[in-house]
Amino acid sequence: MSLLPIIEYPDPHLRERAVDVDPALLAQPAFQKRLDDMFETMYEAPGIGLAAPQVAVLERFMIVDVDEDRGQPLVFVNPVIRNRSEALRAHQEGCLSIPGIYAEVTRADGIEVDALDRHGKPFTLRVDGLLATCIQHEVDHLDGKLFIDYLSPLKRSMALKKLSKLRKHG
Template sequence: MALLPILEYPDTGLRKVAAPVPADRFADPAFQRLLDHMFQTMYEAPGIGLASTQVDTYERFMVIDVTETRDQPLVFVNPTIRDRSADLRVHTEGCLSIPGVFADVTRADGIVVEAFDRHGKAFELIVDGLLATCVQHEIDHLDGKLFIDYLSPLKRDRALKKLEKLRKGRD
């Protein structure tokens, strides 16, 4: 399988809103391969979630595996958050598209998410904790939003300066 290039901030592709996946796409072998390549890319990065927009594909799907053993891969196609708990959770988030930058983000601790699996079967999950944070983070990607958008202007500026410094160190 091929590793996919991950777009990095400030690539304008990260701000594009993904279109719904049509029903006939599930039977497409190329779509199934793309999902497999996304998992491989996510695991190698390493990360716990990857949205299609991060790999320059603008359809509404994402892959997630928050387990340490990397043995519970989840595919969400056309995901929608149907409910959010009133309880909030602060989690230190990072992003494969903003490598090396981490910041505290407040999100709903629990959510109800509806989606289709990789074969087009509808499902609903009630999740909390890290998985809820990850689902919300990846859906934000599909909507053209990044975790740094939740930060105050001062914290966002610091995060982006850190990213710039890290990039200079890579060159």
């Protein structure tokens, strides 16, 4: 396995909509290696989710593991969020592509998502809390959307100024 470079804001790839993955490609060793490399990259960063566009691959797949012991790795290929609860949850979010910036974002507390696993088997997952937040965050990446897009113009401007200062000072 090897670490992949994570692209950072304002790289234009982060704003592009990813294309569906051909399920026939899931059996390819290269695809399986990319998934393994993404997990290694996410854990090393450290993070709890990573979408393919964040490693400059404009395809609709992502990985998630919100378990503190890194024991629940999940792969979502061509994910579609089918239902979102009316109940909302505010959560402090960050992003590996916008390092050092955190902000409170309100999202649906519960979701239902359909996807293929890493071997092409379809599944439906109904989740809430942190896992639901993480999945919504990563699906946004597949659609070219970032968590800072949910912030008010003032808070987004403040976050981007902070990012600029962080980059200047290493």
